[in-house]
Amino acid sequence: MIEVRDLHFHYPQGEFRLEIPEFSVAVGERVAVIGPSGSGKTTLLNLIAGIFTPITGSLMVNGVGVHEFGDRERRDFRITTIGFVFQDFELLDYLNVLDNILHPYRITGALTLDKTVRERAERLAGEMGIGGMLRRRSTDLSQGEKQRAAICRALLTQPKLLLADEATGNLDPSNKTRILDLLFRSVAEHEATFLAVTHDYELLPRFDRVVDFRGFRADTA
Ligand code: ADP
Ligand code: MG
Numbered sequence: 001m002i003e004v005r006d007l008h009f010h011y012p013q014g015e016f017r018l019e020i021p022e023f024s025v026a027v028g029e030r031v032a033v034i035g036p037s038g039s040g041k042t043t044l045l046n047l048i049a050g051i052f053t054p055i056t057g058s059l060m061v062n063g064v065g066v067h068e069f070g071d072r073e074r075r076d077f078r079i080t081t082i083g084f085v086f087q088d089f090e091l092l093d094y095l096n097v098l099d100n101i102l103h104p105y106r107i108t109g110a111l112t113l114d115k116t117v118r119e120r121a122e123r124l125a126g127e128m129g130i131g132g133m134l135r136r137r138s139t140d141l142s143q144g145e146k147q148r149a150a151i152c153r154a155l156l157t158q159p160k161l162l163l164a165d166e167a168t169g170n171l172d173p174s175n176k177t178r179i180l181d182l183l184f185r186s187v188a189e190h191e192a193t194f195l196a197v198t199h200d201y202e203l204l205p206r207f208d209r210v211v212d213f214r215g216f217r218a219d220t221a
Helices: 041-048 071-081 097-106 115-127 143-156 173-189 201-206
Strands: 002-010 017-025 030-034 056-061 082-085 161-165 193-197 209-212
Touching: 002 041, 017 041, 030 201, 041 056, 041 161, 041 193, 071 082, 082 143, 097 115, 097 143, 115 143, 143 161, 143 173, 161 173, 173 193, 173 201
Parallel strands: 030 193, 030 209, 082 161, 161 193
Antiparallel strands: 002 017, 002 056
16 A cells, blocks of 8 residues: 655655655555654655655655646645545635534545535544534634544545654544544545554554664765
8 A cells, every 4th residue: 555665755845854665565465663752653644645755755645646646636636545634634714513523525626515415524533522602613612622633534535555754743642542442443444454653552552563764864964
């Protein structure tokens, strides 16, 4: 599902360099990524999602070279294939919760927003415990509620690849377990691949494999 080779990336500003000689994730695999803050975990997820482009190297997702796409194709590919739970949620302040969850369907012609999708959105929100908040502005939610709205948005498209950046970081213990169960259930139902960045070592046994980001950095110092 993901194949990274000799990837090199840096931001236009700053000293940070990301070098990944080899990293791959098999179809259906559930992989946790750990590593110190600032090591480039979020950067890697953004590269995989095609939000950033590698300087050199190749990056294949679902059999296609994301880096070879034009901007528009890359965005359509991301929206239809990948669910991304961002570390800082990236909800749109001017939309209510339901419209945030439905947003992927409104920004690409590659997806059709119909009754089934709306019903799925409401069901997901209910399962996430935010079913009663759909008409609220997203700015009126707590951090944990925003996080759950962001998870609903990522799952709504039934993505083949789910990327989660600290997706349970703002949830209390009981919500955390419930929402993780839901994430894993959704991944299993859609035979999806799951790549999750986490600082929560308690969660690691739930994954097939744990990748420590320090491994990538060992030869770049
Ligand atoms: P992590 O998710 O592992 O905490 P990040 O991928 O967010 O790490 O960041 C890796 C490094 O890149 C950090 O040193 C961070 O300061 C830097 N960085 C992140 N975003 C930018 C940016 N837009 N411009 C310049 N440097 C950035
Ligand atoms: Mg991060």
